[in-house]
Amino acid sequence: MLLFKRYVIIAFRNLRKQKLFAFINIFGLALSMAVCLLALMSTREQFSYDTFHPYPNRTYRITSPVKTPDGRVFPLAGAPLPLAGSLLTDYGIASQTVRLYTVLNENAGISTGKKDLYVRGAFSEPSFFKVFGFRLAAGNEQTALAAPNSIILSKATAARFFGTQNAVGQVLHFEQKGTYTVTGVLQDPPTKSHIDLDAIASISSVPLLEKSGLLPDRLDNWNNANDSYVYVLLKPGVAASKLESALSSIVKRYDKVEGQQSGSIAFVPQQLNHITPSGDLYNDINKGTTWGKLLAVIGVAFIILLSACFNYTNLSIVRSLYRAKEVGVRKVIGAQRYQIFIQFITESVLMALLALVFALGLLWGVMQNDFSREIVPDVPLDIVMIGWFVLFSVFTGLLAGVLPAWALSSFQPVRVLKSMSEMKVLGALSLRKSLIVAQFALSMVVTILVTTVYRQFDLKATMDYGFRQKDILNIPLEEGSYTLLKNRLQQVPGVEIVSGTSSFLGNKYGASFEVKTDAAATAVSMNYFMTDGDFIRNMGLKLLAGSTFPDNANGEQEQYVIVNESALHALHIKTAAAAIGQPLWLNDSTRVNILGVLKDFNFQPIERPISPMALRYHPADIRLIQVGVNPAANREQLLAAIAPLWKEQHPMKTFTYGWFDQELLKQIEVKGMLYTISFLAFMTIVIAALGLLGIVGYTTQTRRKEISIRKVMGAGTRNLIMLLSRNYLKLIVIAGLIALPLGFLGGNMFLQLFAYRVSLGIGTLLGSFLLLMGIALLAIISQTCTAVTTNPVNSLRND
Template identity: 50%
Template sequence: MFKRYLVIAFRNLQRQRLFTFINIAGLAVSMTVCLVVLLSVRESFSYDNFHPLASRIWRITTHAQTPDGRKYHVASVPMPMGTALKSNYAAVENEATVYGALSGEGKINDKKINIRGAFATPSFFDVFGFKLAAGNPRMALTTPNSIVLSAETAKRFFGTNDPMGKVIQMDRFGSFIVSGVLQPNPSRSHLDFEAFAAMSSVPALEQSKVLPDQLNNWDIVKSSYTYVVLRKGESVSALTSALTDLGHRYDGFTQKGWGTMAFEAQAFSKISPSWDLFDDIGNTPSWGKVLTEMGVAFGLILCACFNYTNLSIVRALQRAKEVGVRKVNGAHRWQIFMQFITESVLMCLLSLVMAVLLLLTMQASHFSGLPVPDINLLTPAILGWFLLFSVIIGLIAGAIPAWALSAFQPAKVLKNMIDIKLFGGIGLRKTLIVIQFSLSITAIIFLVTVYRQFHYKSVKDMGFARRDILNVPLEGVDYQRMKERMLQLKEVESATASSGTLGMPRHSSFCNLRTGDSKNTIEFGYYAGDMDFLNVMHLKLLAGTTFPAAASREKEQYLVVNEKALSIMGVKSPADAIGKTLFLSDSLPLSIVGVVKDFNYQPIEVNIRPMAIRFIPGEFHQLQLTMNNGDKTAQLADVKKIWLELHPGETFNAEWMDEQLLSRDGREVVSMLGFLVFITTMIAALGLLGIVAYTSFTRKKEISIRKVLGATAPGLLILLSKNYVRLILIAGCIALPLGYIGSTFFLQIFAYRVSIGILPMLGSFFLLLMLALITILSQTWRAIDVNPADNLRND
């Protein structure tokens, strides 16, 4: 019997090729998005699931409030936290501290590779259970200046050679001996550093001022992460009590006007997906991303199922006589029901095949509009879940039309199928049409706002030069030497050395400075730059000068600050700031030699804050060349030739500054949203198409009678279309406020943003209204463009 159902189903699908294609394509596209989301969500929950003690590990986080009332939940804690917990509280069995300050250039012979590393205590392997492919886990992080490399980093440095005992020269941090190589992790970990060095290396680095005095300092909360293992049988309440006790050391902060600070335990399993903590580590997805993805997938598949139902009902009117004949020949209702459910499930299975093919195509072509997870996640188990998922979708989508069709009375459908009414009315489907179009209009308004904001971001004058500037990495060569060589090129107008690119996130560093008459420190963002930095970047000096030519390369002496720093310091005018002294790390005096006009040294998501330009040659990572307006390819070739003379055998990687900044203009976000909005809108249009086709079919007799009585084509078009236009207008009234609210929430991310504007909102609405009118008129015109005699002949 089931075989017969399949044969009939295939014949019907083949006979109705257009209907089959529309339904399968609509479901397939929606299911593709759902598959991407399912893979992405699985990937989001795959972090840190291989640690043997994961159920007993807790990370300590910090709740801080500034004197002006700003609240921060920070992933880092003071560095002495781990030792204090293990030494003084019996509930804590073990602890591990990770200090994410070991980042820079690693060098072996002539090979130089950037390493993103951290310092870790010897208990690191006991707490987390990471395995070593080489080395002794009990000794690997014990000796000062020992380092453990990830398998990938070891391969980048040494290839197939044995790395054990080899020496790596780390920029600023000195020499480290390789004491171990990590095995590749079974799954992702938020502790995704490329190297871990012994924590016992930190005291010497602090003494030489390479690192700030943080090891025993309870007042600095930066880049230090503490994890504790609770003893078996101990509850988190014991740890909470210990953290409350340790938090009492900050009770006097409020009276001194320093804000407040307290500590909280975070379950290891709750680190990913993350809650967007400040100063967090690991590229873990956020809960906002996961929930948004799930919401989008659910909405799309719900719309697709509804449209499948609508179109199936429309097609059912053409198969009503088939049902009547089969019932007259003795078919039971459950058999008719099973036939249509089989067709529905078969169509969903075909949609699943197409969806998987689309997913593979997107992965193979590196489709940039949608973030496609690693296709290797398509394991047999996952494919099994997808198969079950498609069967469930088929059952849900096909149940209503199958139930309706199987209920047809043979006498009625064989006599006159025009009089068939399904479900006693179409109020529910009209409501769903309103919901679908409300979501579509809201999504279009949101997309327009996102596009306008990212376009504004790409063209906004951030207060510094960005065109015709080539960023060339120094890669260990003295900046002055390379600068002199590059300035010999006729295409190079000027050059400066810097620590990073203005406007790029995470290119700015931070330091704490205090004035001589205050104990409170001010957090400054800073870039390192040489004497020509202000000139090349076109930063406007309000007072003073740039760094003097005689500035020491060994000992820092001078600062250039922005206007915002003056307001925080309480200085009235730029001229008054010249010559004032700020203290770095409470001991190093730095004199202000210049004040520049405020500019967006960070992306426009962030307000302008106090910042400084410092002369620290040890932090120069790149040369920024102002090029003449000419052939960029030829200019790049000339720069590359000199660079390779200074770096024989190495790979040249230079980047134009404007292109580097444009890489963050949100094009991928806009493409992804545009793709999803297109699918949502097309699904809504298909749903409207189904309901218009259904009602036009059931009103054929009425239309014929009206034409016989003299009704004109325009009058009939208005008669048949006005109710649907009313639905779209209702959807617009619902969607415009929702779109405004959603756009407002999105724009709150940016400190500098566009206004929403009534014209973009109305334009979005009229765009969808035109699409709806085209859909409506395509069906209503077909309904009235008939000969009345053909419809009334048999009545």
Template identity: 40%
Template sequence: MFNNYVKIALRNLWKHKLFSFINIFGLATGMTVCLLALIQVKDALEYDTFHPHADRTYRIITDVTTPQGDVTAVATSPLPLAEALQKNYGFVEKTARVYYNLSGEITAAQKVLPADGAFADPDFYTLFGFRLLLGRPAIEPRTVVLSQQTAERFFGKANPVGRTLSMKDRGSFTITGVLATDKLKSHLHFDLLASMASVPLLEQSHQLEPHLTDWKSHWTTSTYTYVLLREGTARQSFKKALAAISAQGVQAMGPKADQSYTLRSQVLSGISPAREELRNSTWEPTLGGLLAVGGLALVILLLAGFNYVNLTLARSLSRAREVGVRKVAGALRAQIVGQFMAESVLLSMLALGFAYVFLTAMELLPSILRSTQTVQRDGTLWLFFLGFALLTGFVAGLVPARVLSNYQPVQVLRGQLGPKLFRGMGLRKGLMVAQFVVSLVFMVFVAVMYQQFRYMATASYGFDRENSLSISIASKDYRRLAHSVSQLPGVQRVAATSSPLGFHSGFTRLSPDRNRNYIPSNMYSVDRNFVDNMGLTFLAGQNLPRSVSDSAGYFVLLNEKAVTALKFKNAQSAVGQLLWLDDSTEVQIAGVLQDFNYQNLSQPLRPLMLRYQPDEFHYLNVKVEPSARVGVIPALEQAWKQLNPHEPFTWQWVDDELYNHHLHLDDLSVSGLLVFMALSIACLGLLGMVTYSTTTRIKEVGIRKIMGANVAQIVTLLSRDFVRLLLLAGAIALPLGYAAGRLFLHEFAHHIDISVGLLGSCLGVMLLVGSLTIGWRTYRAALTDPVKNLRTE
């Protein structure tokens, strides 16, 4: 019997080629997105499964509470925490810290390449399951282990153990081993791991800030603490210990701790996927992201399922006699249901094959998919795929099978069948409207995303971004390089800064009355020329002094927000006032700047301080004559090579950097692909319905043409009902798309307004594509010869 079901299904698919193509292509498109979601979910569940004691290893995270009661969860914790836990609590078996403060340009084997690294405790190599391929762990001072990929980047196939590498501001390290990390999925990413024993030496030589015993630092920056509890330890005991040690840490910070800090634990096996949003999070996928991708995939697959249901029910009258004859011949309803379900499952399996082809083709689009290469060799994933395809076929075929198998043979064979289900705004029309509603909502949302990202990339930030060049430098040699660059033709001014504007800044706290009433403030380390290069406007006071001595750091510049937060009467009254920083440093306000957006436009404008701190300079900002924009780069590179022959010349135009950083082309390409898929599926379904409708009315068309109707009248007659459905879909989708766009824009402090023009453009695109689909098919039907259509009558 099953063989008969398959044969009949294949014959029906071949007989109705257009409908079969629409169903298979639509299901394959939807399945492709669902398979991508399955791959991501499987990857997320495989994170950190290779560690030996993941069920009793915990990461310590911090809850930071402001005086206003706002709580921020942070994945990091203080550096002294691990030692305090190990020393004072017997149920703590081992601790390990990962201190991310070892990133930059690495020099080894006559190569200079960027790398991201961290310092790690000796117990890191026993808590975590990273396997040593060569050598031994990095335990002694100034030793380091490399990841397998990093070792190959620098040394190829040669054994790197015993060789040395060096890093700006960190000195030289001896390589003791190589870790296997290439096939492991972990929330921790690193190119190299140095010994934690190196940190005291680097702090003593001022190559690192002194944080090793400082409870105040690294509550919210770059230290991750992991604890292995002894077997049988109650989680409640550990919770009480963390509460006690949180209080001790806050007390050690002194009276300037204007925020409260509490510690809690997160089991290692539960880090991925992330159930909550953490500041300073690591590289684990988030549950919200997986749900979003899965939801979009299911919506697109649902659209394809609508096509199948629609087209199958539309052809129900032509298959009604088949059902009637089978029932008269003795077929049970279950057998008829089985036949239609077999057709649906077979179509779903064919769609799976095409979906795999699409999935393989997406390997050429690394920005969209980076995991398809694992599909071919992952048997478990293929079982998921097959099961998913069977489930899809079953669900898609359930409604048509139940409806078609319910026909009464007497009514069918007498020609009395006229199901009320399809009259007026029946199921078929409702499903078609739903398809275009979803497509238009997607389109509006992506259009809003694009407009917002473009606004962030091109908006006026309040500083001069034109003809400014950022050059990455080492702070110790910036003066020589700045002097050399300033002599080049076409260079107007050279300034130094800790970071380019428009991205991220440093952080400090300010007080007008020493040790009390501290306010949080962002901070940049800059020299005098930076203000002129960026075209910043003074409201009161004057620029930083020209002196290059450390005494120049006594003077600072503030923005308007800082003046207001410090409760000065106005900008003029703030000039000359003394301030105290959170490290008890005394400074004086030299001038007040007009507010400008110095960070991402998603952030609200906050207090800002500019201060001369040459040890923090990491970039030169070069102001270039507009006419010299092209020719100045070779000259800059030559000047760089004379002073830094072994280091790469890294530069970026400020306006280009802002544009590329904020436009998010990868996200837009993925979103655009989803819109294209949804609209394609909806238009294919519309094409199928129009084709079937014109086919069933072909004799009516012939009679009307003989009676004198022209092509335009025939096209209008056949298409007006479908155009009404498109307009109805637009009326439903535009408010929903507007609401979705507003929800997205709510995440940005500075955002666009959703204009009528944007909504109208999206509606116009949908109507244009839908009308072309309708018009092409109805125009062909209107051109048919009426004699051929009526000669059988």
């Protein structure tokens, strides 16, 4: 203990003596560690999901990878509702099953009409409590979801509707799905869950809703997994392989088209504690991230940390020239190699701990800004998190200090004094040159990757999706009269056109249905939007053939559908003109004719290729009014004129609205990513600059005798600067030859995640190279000018 205390005292003494060295190292490490702390917080946040459920190892969600006839695979997070009953009764492996039917999403209100708020809800059953371990703060878990038209609310939702009143026994009315009695209020779970809903109603309410036509037939329908989720709790001792065998057997029984050239479906179990992080699944209700995104964050943070550790190594070796006598004296008086090694490692760890303090300060500063919500994970800075931070800083100190500690402790005093600059680490390549090449190559790879990611997300934010985004006002319709409100809005000065839709374009997840060209044909899955006749013109979509919905279209019984080009290919219709008038069957129940064909556009984010899509006409399902406004109109005056018209139909509600382009940016989750990438880009460039400054400082110190002799022999300042710079430029070219292929490969691997992507061409690669070249030249000129203007007598006096 006494020896360790001595190590710490010496370390602090050296930090005081070498203030500039300490500042550059601590600041560089702090910048990189701030990024890594964010990555640690993000990792903890993602692994905090679903940790409180009582049977995580025996509970599985059933996912449904769907393979289309053309070979595309769409992994769905959902599964058909009848699957639960089959698993429970036919195979003897399930203790309980739970169904979540997430169609309870609409604006609900108290029966007195005092409040109307949006609710994200689902239908489920009493086993929900036993399988997932949720508890009620009020109500009886045994009966809360047993009777039809009963509903439980989250604490926050109960407070939104009823304030401090007891919510149990109160009544909620849903416009489309009836009236429900509140039978329970959920306790807040101890940790996050991928099941995050405002309300859960009894699934025993669904049969009557299906019978009355308020919901489609899904309880016994094996052909849809878009908004239904099935969980199974295995009996104790039952292996997961038995569940897989049962699911394979069920697929063979119910996938009637398997083996034909018409696509297929599979059922795959996903363990509850593996849902977050998970693979990239369609229609997933999970708010957590995917493995790909989490590993990308960790990878970028580690690369930036590695860059900062290189900085520390470089600067430590620079200072080793000044501490050579210290090392030599220690060895002469009997110090062992391990003692010198521990001394330098102690200094490195101490430096990292000091950098942790600065990093926490940077993190705190970031959290005080408005954009912190975009990049800072929602986890508490508790004692556990601080403990992880400390362990991480110790790891950083070990990682950064091991090479200089090993190098300085491995030689005899004379070699430390005379031959440090020529120590070989990579064959014939000296330590000096190795560090320069490694630092440049690493910095260049990071710069290329960060630039590529930024360009791709900038494309995601700014590309032409094929529909109008600017000057569109989104207004939720709720339960008001769409036709009446539309007619009133069209009279407002500054309003050019008004249309309605069930969901705005650009949504990650949309509704879908099965379409056939005739009763015997193979069904094609299509996304769809419920719209009106003005939607195409308002969104700026292009009709290749046919027309939009006529004014006299039947709003009760569907007659027409408008499809995109991709739908024609999937339905094997050759031309747009040939498609007009073609009959289609929707979900095997409704016969319609193709009224028009739209030019393909990106109705989903650009991660996905354009797929078959249809516009349908059913005004009762329109939930959003989109008001196209004149770009020159005064927006404040426009909103002041629109609000009273909306309030006429919603007197007890607060007028809400959103501008389409801004809501789309939120939907495609690009704003936070651009903030994060910009932050990483800044960190990368600053750390690279510090590292290069350290490298140049080291090399000019090792060549000070050479520079002095050349000056004595008559070399001019300009010639010396050119001589030193030429050597650096050669090493930069070597680093570029290493980094450019690696950066190109890594950037292209990332871009494969997107169906529509930027090109990683010569511009990005050359730009990154030139950026680092410019930073290097600034560092070179600043240090070499100092070296070549130094009086040679001072450098040669002790040689």
